[in-house]
Amino acid sequence: xxxxxxxxxxxxxALVDGCxxxxxxxxxxxxxxxxxxxxxTWHTYLVVGDxxxxxxxxxxxxxxxxxxxxxxxxxxxxxxxxxxxxxxxxASPANVAAVIADTSHPGANASVFRWKxxxxxxxxxxxxxxxxxxxxQTGQRTDAQMAAVTQVVPAAPPLVTADSSVGTMVRDPRLxxxxxxxxxxxxHSALQVPAGxxxxxxxxxxxx
Amino acid sequence: xxxxxxxxxxxxxxxxxxxxVAGDQRAYGLLVLKYQRRxxxxxxxxxxxxxLVEDISQETFVRAYRALHQFRGDAQFYTWLYRxxxxxxxxxxxELKHDPTVSESFLANxxxxxxxxxxxxxxTDEGPESILAAKEIAAVVNAAMDDLPADLxxxxxxxxxxxxxxxxxxxxxxCPVGTVRSRIFRAREAISQRVxxxxxxxxxxxx
Amino acid sequence: MRLFTRCAGWALVWFMCVAQxxxxxxxxxxxxxxxxxxxxxxxxxxxQSVYTGTFVVSAGGNMASARIWHACDGAQQxxxxxxxxxxxxxxxxxxxxxxxxxxxSRIAVAEVRESLGLFPNLLKSSDSTIGDFYHLKAxxxxxxxxxxxxxxxxxxxxRLRYGYRVWNEKKTGLIIQLQTLDLDGKxxxxxxxxxxxxxxxxxxxxxxxxxxxxxxxxxxxDLQKTSADAQGWVLHKDVDxxxxxxxxxxxxxxxxxxxxxxxxxxxxxFSDGVATVSLFVEAFDPRRHQRxxxxxxxxxxxxxxxxxxDWWVTVVGEVPPATLNAFxxxxxxxx
Numbered sequence: 139x140x141x142x143x144x145x146x147x148x149x150x151x152a153l154v155d156g157c158x159x160x161x162x163x164x165x166x167x168x169x170x171x172x173x174x175x176x177x178x179t180w181h182t183y184l185v186v187g188d189x190x191x192x193x194x195x196x197x198x199x200x201x202x203x204x205x206x207x208x209x210x211x212x213x214x215x216x217x218x219x220x221x222x223x224x225x226x227x228x229a230s231p232a233n234v235a236a237v238i239a240d241t242s243h244p245g246a247n248a249s250v251f252r253w254k255x256x257x258x259x260x261x262x263x264x265x266x267x268x269x270x271x272x273x274x275q276t277g278q279r280t281d282a283q284m285a286a287v288t289q290v291v292p293a294a295p296p297l298v299t300a301d302s303s304v305g306t307m308v309r310d311p312r313l314x315x316x317x318x319x320x321x322x323x324x325x326h327s328a329l330q331v332p333a334g335x336x337x338x339x340x341x342x343x344x345x346x
Numbered sequence: 347x348x349x350x351x352x353x354x355x356x357x358x359x360x361x362x363x364x365x366x367v368a369g370d371q372r373a374y375g376l377l378v379l380k381y382q383r384r385x386x387x388x389x390x391x392x393x394x395x396x397x398l399v400e401d402i403s404q405e406t407f408v409r410a411y412r413a414l415h416q417f418r419g420d421a422q423f424y425t426w427l428y429r430x431x432x433x434x435x436x437x438x439x440x441e442l443k444h445d446p447t448v449s450e451s452f453l454a455n456x457x458x459x460x461x462x463x464x465x466x467x468x469x470t471d472e473g474p475e476s477i478l479a480a481k482e483i484a485a486v487v488n489a490a491m492d493d494l495p496a497d498l499x500x501x502x503x504x505x506x507x508x509x510x511x512x513x514x515x516x517x518x519x520x521c522p523v524g525t526v527r528s529r530i531f532r533a534r535e536a537i538s539q540r541v542x543x544x545x546x547x548x549x550x551x552x553x
Numbered sequence: 554m555r556l557f558t559r560c561a562g563w564a565l566v567w568f569m570c571v572a573q574x575x576x577x578x579x580x581x582x583x584x585x586x587x588x589x590x591x592x593x594x595x596x597x598x599x600x601q602s603v604y605t606g607t608f609v610v611s612a613g614g615n616m617a618s619a620r621i622w623h624a625c626d627g628a629q630q631x632x633x634x635x636x637x638x639x640x641x642x643x644x645x646x647x648x649x650x651x652x653x654x655x656x657x658s659r660i661a662v663a664e665v666r667e668s669l670g671l672f673p674n675l676l677k678s679s680d681s682t683i684g685d686f687y688h689l690k691a692x693x694x695x696x697x698x699x700x701x702x703x704x705x706x707x708x709x710x711x712r713l714r715y716g717y718r719v720w721n722e723k724k725t726g727l728i729i730q731l732q733t734l735d736l737d738g739k740x741x742x743x744x745x746x747x748x749x750x751x752x753x754x755x756x757x758x759x760x761x762x763x764x765x766x767x768x769x770x771x772x773x774x775d776l777q778k779t780s781a782d783a784q785g786w787v788l789h790k791d792v793d794x795x796x797x798x799x800x801x802x803x804x805x806x807x808x809x810x811x812x813x814x815x816x817x818x819x820x821x822x823f824s825d826g827v828a829t830v831s832l833f834v835e836a837f838d839p840r841r842h843q844r845x846x847x848x849x850x851x852x853x854x855x856x857x858x859x860x861x862x863d864w865w866v867t868v869v870g871e872v873p874p875a876t877l878n879a880f881x882x883x884x885x886x887x888x
Contacts, residue, residue, distance in 0.1 A: 151531035155505060156355035157512050163361065171372050181379045182538040182545060186487060188383050190506045193484035195383045198476040200548040204400065205378050208407050212371060214874045215411060216849030312841065313848055313856050313867070315805050319820060320831040320854075320869040322664065322774075323801065327827050329595070329717065329731060 147179055154183045354511075359423035367415050374414075378407055381424060385431050392435045396476075402438050406431040483544050490537040498536070501529035586689040586705060595719075598726035601625050606698075606749035607637070612742035612852025624755040631760045645764040652764060652771075661769035664776070683826035686710050686794040695720060698729055698749045707827065712736055713793055713876045714828050715853055725751065733853040736873060742852030777802040781821045786834065788883040792876060794825035805833075807841070823870075823880070830870030832880055837865045847874045857881055 146169060152158050153166040170176045181201060188195035359380075365373035385406055390399045410430050417426055491499060497519070504515045515530075516523045603625060609618045618637040623630070632646040643654045653662045692704040702720040709716050716738070720730035730745035781787065781800045799822050804815035821832040842865040848856045850869075857868045857877035866884060868877040 147535060148528070148531045151534050152527055153358065154355070154534075155512065155530065156358045157527065158358075163358065167358075167361065167365070167373070167376075170376065171370070177376075177379075178542075179538070180376065182542055183534050184380050185383070185483070185545065186534055186537045186541060187506045189484055189487040190491070190502070192387075193481075193488075194387055196480040196483040196487070197383055197545070197548065198396075198480035199400070201379060201382055201545075202549045204382055204403070205375055208378060208404055209371075209375065211404065211408055212374070212411055214847055214878055215408070216847045216855055216874055310848065312807075313850065313869075316831070316833050316856065316867050316869055317850055317854060319803065319805060319818075319833070320829070322666065323776075323799070323820060323822055323831070327824065327829060329719070329728065329827060 146176065150176060150179050151183060154180065154187070356422050360419040363414055363417050363419070363423060366411070374411055377423070381427060382407070384424070385427065388428065388431055389435050392439065398438070402435050403431070405438070406434045409434055479544070479548055483541060486540050486544060487537055490540045494533055494536060498529050498533035501526055502533035502537075505530050584691050586691055588684045588687065588689045591689055591705070592683070594726040595721060595728060598722070599623075599728070600630055602725050602727050602751060603753060603755050604727065604749060604751050605753045605755060606746040608634075608744070609747045610742065610744045610852075615851055618747070622755055622760055624757045624760055626757045626761070631757065631764075633760060633763050643763075647761075647764060652766060654766075654769060659769050661766045661771050663766070663771050663773050682794065682796075686714065686825050687716075687827060692718070694723075698746045700729060700749065700751070702729055711793065712873060713879070714825060714872055715741065717827070720745075722749075722751065727751070733871065735853075775804055779819070781819070782887070784819050784834070785887050786819070786821065787885060787887050788880070789885050790879075790883040792823070792830075792879045792883065795823040795830060795880075796825070798822040798824050798829075805835070828871045830868060830872060830877065830880060832884060833867040833869065834884075835865050837863050847877065861885070 149158070149162070149166045150170060153163065153170070158166050170180050185195075185197065185201070359377065362373045362377050366377075382403065386399055386403045389402045389406070390396075393399050393402060406427070410427050413430070417423065491502075494502070500519060501515060504510045504518060505512075510518065512523045512526045512530075515526045519526065603623065605620070605622045607618060608621050609616060611617075617639055620635045620637060622633045625631070630646070630648050632644075634644040634646075636642050641656055643656070645652045645654070649666050651664055651666050653664075655661070686709060688708045688710065690706045690708055692706055695702050695704050697720050701723045703723055705719050705721070707717040707719065715736070716734040718732040718734060718740075719728055721727065722729050729749060730743065732743045733741045735741045779800050779802050781797070784800065784802070801820045801822075803818055803820055805818045806815055816835050819832075819834040821834070823830045823832070837860055842858070842860065845859050846857065848858075850856060853871040854869065855872070855874050855877055857874060859866050859868075859881045861884065866881055868880045870877055
């Protein structure tokens, strides 16, 4: 165990005990999130603690397999466009990026579950009716999903903010375009009139 | 969003929740790795079938994920998660009770109290390999503990079993906090080195 | 005394209307209702009733509303929708021809919406399978928007689609309120008349004139009818209940691109008779296509994006994300 490895593990040990504060805590978390070995260390330390408290907590099946299976399911959970508080209505894309973006850290631009690509086949095996939905992020980007649209695409329009009684929703204009197209052609519903058609007509976005 | 200075493991939980809600799904994985064993044990007291225990545990974490934005941090994360687990299990049990194709052996008694545990109830339906694997891990941890030098053993016992803070341990062992931190780390690392191969074997591959 | 006679008179008229409206009468609450007959009645009501009202759609804390006029002139259906929220626009419909007016820019978008003409045929065809995937349960009666309504629930047989709760005006069968329910029975979105006047005095001639595009620049979206097969795509596994309804090549505006910059996109449409799913396929572009996964668009609609080699697929529909995923997994290039 070399020097830097040891000190990094000692950080993780302190993290497990909740004894890191502020920046140190954030940094240690970033390391654990970005590095397979570090995450393994986090996991092992936690197992040790659990087993010391009760032998019943010794895992009888792979904890990792459990997590991978869960991640397949979570990949299908919808991401909501970020909601800002109502008083941020005048937010510019830059402000939006600042509010939503995580602090930049080494792992931010890495593919989220790169090391879980190995588990892709496991995911297929584990998935039943639902099928595999691996959550991946391609390319260089921050966690500010909506802001990334404006950062990368040149001369992008300001993010469309929808009227809302609850707050201002930041929307992806591209998805709105497709939604409009879907509503235009896709009203093949037994309930299309009046409800379906009217619903679509009432919804139709500003992006036209 | 500004973060409170964490001074306890519970605050770390809150940070992880905040990161997840902010869009970092990986942060949730750390919470899962931390609490999945406790949740599975809890549910294993209500349900016998191990596959069902896993299903309900999975469902618990999915529901918790969906409701994360509602977690305020004024209570402990595990307490909040615990309630979700119990409600999820109850819902499953209710559905099972109404399903005539499900045999009674799926269901344990209606005990939810974590303190009144029945030893090894969970393992009655595990395959022999899994039971052995868990026992082996427990045995290795205990053996490794016994092999630790006295000061390391004491430090990690006070932390993990007695739940004392670094400051309290420093007072108890009459040494600086930095030494406490170092001793706990070395104890953990020593035990981990012996447990890791067993965990890897369970997974079937190295991480 | 007079009041009683008058009510009795109305009751008699009411009974006659019900008898004429069709064979469907509301059975005991909880009982299953024959689906196809119910659907036909609902559909007829929408075509033949004359009404005006205010329509409100709410989903996930957001609301949008519009004023509606609808009339039936012999074989022709006329409808006008004026939005009360969001970008001001008015939609004029004559059967399946739809014109959307944007007064601010003086642009009128004219299009033909095939789906609006399709439904009765969909139902009459001998292989209509809507009843295989949804069951209809009577729930009772409620008063809503000033009308007596029958309440029914459209229950999906599996978890690939959402359920619905429907309020039909008792006399005509017109849908007054429609709720889309998620897999746990929670309301995802609601579309309803907040106020409604049936048999209102709608001036058909005046309504018809509202479709006049004078003063507007008329734009027709460039829609090419095609087939998925011709485009080189196939589903290697059907998604239960969903059948292909049509396939189009169409230009989709590029947000942030130069004005008029568009991408040719294939849209392949599926329906199970109640919910619709569109599969959009375009060439993969790493600058624009960043994030795979599901997005909640608010309400019942979700999208799922996925890369398939040199292509970028976006699945859109009023269905659970797992269903979108089933489509995304099943889509592949023809061999």
